[in-house]
Structure formats: C-alpha cells, structure tokens
C-alpha cells in the first residue's frame with residue numbers, strides 16, 4: 001500500500017487515519033498531526049491506543065471493534081483524543097473496516113458541537129424555569145402563595161368532576177376576615193398584609209393534602225374539601241374558626257366568618273352556584289354577628 005494515495009487527504013479539514021489490524025497507525029493526515037501537536041512521521045507506527053483516553057480504549061475494545069468485525073462500519077463514535085501535552089479533546093469518529101483489513105478513521109473535533117449542545121441545554125433549562133415561573137405567576141396569589149381565583153375555579157371543576165364520578169360529596173367554605181378594614185385602619189396596611197399572610201399559613205397547616213385553598217379577594221379565602229360528609233365539613237369549619245379566634249396574630253385579635261355550602265346532590269355540582277350559595281351563607285354569618293359558621297340552604 002502506498003501512502004501517496006492519501007496525499008489529497010491533507011486538504012480535508014477533518015482527521016484521516018489508517019490503522020492496521022494491530023491498531024498501529026499506518027497513515028494520518030495533517031489534521032491529526034495538528035490535533036496531536038506531534039509531527040506526522042512521529043505518529044506513524046504508534047498505536048492509536050496511545051492517542052486516546054483510557055475510557056475511549058475500553059469503549060473501542062468492548063463496543064467499536066466487535067461491531068466493526070460484523071458490520072464493517074461504526075458511526076459517530078464519541079471519544080477523547082489526547083494531544084502531546086495531555087490535553088483531552090472531544091472527537092467524533094466514523095470508522096470503517098476495509099476489505100484490505102485496514103481500518104479507516106474519519107475524525108473531527110466536536111468542542112463546538114458540545115458547546116452548542118450545552119448552550120441548547122442551558123437555553124432549554126432557562127425556558128423551562130421561565131415557563132414554571134409563569135405557571136406560578138398565573139396560578140398563585142403573590143401575597144400568600146395560595147391559589148388565585150382562576151386556578152381555584154380550574155382545580156375546583158376538576159375536583160367536582162371527580163366527585164361526580166366517585167359519587168362522593170364535598171364542601172366549599174367561603175372564609176372572610178371580620179372587620180378587616182378596622183385592622184388596616186388601626187395597625188396599617190402592612191400589618192393588614194401580615195395578618196392575611198399568617199392566616200393563610202394557619203389555614204394551610206390545618207388542611208389535608210387534597211384540600212384546595214385559594215385567596216380570591218382582599219381578605220376572602222375559599223376552601224374546597226373533597227370526599228367529606230356534611231357533619232365533618234361543619235366540624236372542620238368550626239375548628240378553623242375557633243383556631244383563628246384563639247390565636248391572635250402579632251397581638252391582634254382576628255376572627256373569621258365562614259359560609260359553608262355542602263354538595264351532595266348531583267344537580268348542585270356546579271362550582272359557580274356552589275360559590276354563590278357559600279357567599280350567601282357568609283353574608284348571613286356576618287349579619288348574625290360574625291365569628292361564626294353559617295350553613296347554606
């Protein structure tokens with residue numbers, strides 16, 4: 001075999017190597033010499049194993065050569081080239097076993113490809129985070145971190161649908177802080193906010209995982225309890241009310257009124273109607289003196 005026939009290979013901007021059946025380099029072009037920082041004639045007659053990492057050698061033994069023997073070609077093999085100074089360079093190789101039992105390697109450096117891939121991965125991660133942030137923004141109330149009204153409706157309708165399938169009952173509690181304007185007026189808007197945030201956390205702490213809690217207005221909260229009978233939902237509403245009135249927030253005594261609408265009848269399983277019923281019950285609770293639970297008709 002004459003190396004002359006590879007002379008034009010120096011014009012290619014990719015590495016070309018020919019190895020014999022003992023993996024000894026028989027020919028390499030200028031690209032490989034530049035990549036290795038070694039003169040071409042110093043590369044010839046060395047083993048290709050000397051120029052690639054340990055892991056790449058294991059990969060060659062266990063995967064590449066067995067495939068070459070049966071399939072004659074292996075494509076887009078990622079390996080690590082090691083230059084004269086020990087610098088590791090990621091490369092991609094297409095390898096072919098010729099009818100002359102010589103192995104023909106086409107190699108190119110893929111630092112830029114990796115860079116691009118990393119950039120794409122980073123962009124992807126960034127977009128995912130952005131999308132998560134947007135979802136949080138669109139579904140939660142920024143003051144308390146509870147669900148907002150729109151998300152409440154979406155989740156409530158899902159829960160209602162599930163309750164229809166399971167033929168289970170559920171309850172909606174409309175919770176409103178009593179005389180909140182007074183709190184704002186006496187202690188300032190900032191302290192008012194603090195009361196809202198603390199109350200939201202306290203309600204959250206008393207709930208089960210599947211319960212749905214939202215802040216739908218200034219000092220208005222809605223709680224949906226799934227899979228619960230009327231007596232248990234009333235007891236829970238009372239417990240919530242008591243807990244709030246028994247635990248002042250920053251020394252401020254706070255109470256809530258609660259309108260409770262329980263839903264057992266199939267025809268009543270409509271979120272907006274349920275909310276209206278609970279709202280009317282809340283109105284009655286306020287009218288009859290506040291700090292109480294009123295059950296809707």
Ligand SMILES: Nc1nc2c(ncn2[C@@H]2O[C@H](COP(=O)(O)OP(=O)(O)OP(=O)(O)O)[C@@H](O)[C@H]2O)c(=O)[nH]1
Pocket residue numbers: 143176177178179180181182184188189190191192193196217218219286290
């Ligand atoms: N600090 C604070 N106040 C708010 C917020 N949203 C609404 N408010 C105030 O909440 C008060 C609600 O007052 P009202 O609707 O008159 O009700 P209330 O004083 O709670 O009286 P009742 O509901 O009848 O017991 C108003 O003064 C609003 O300005 C908020 O996000 N932060």
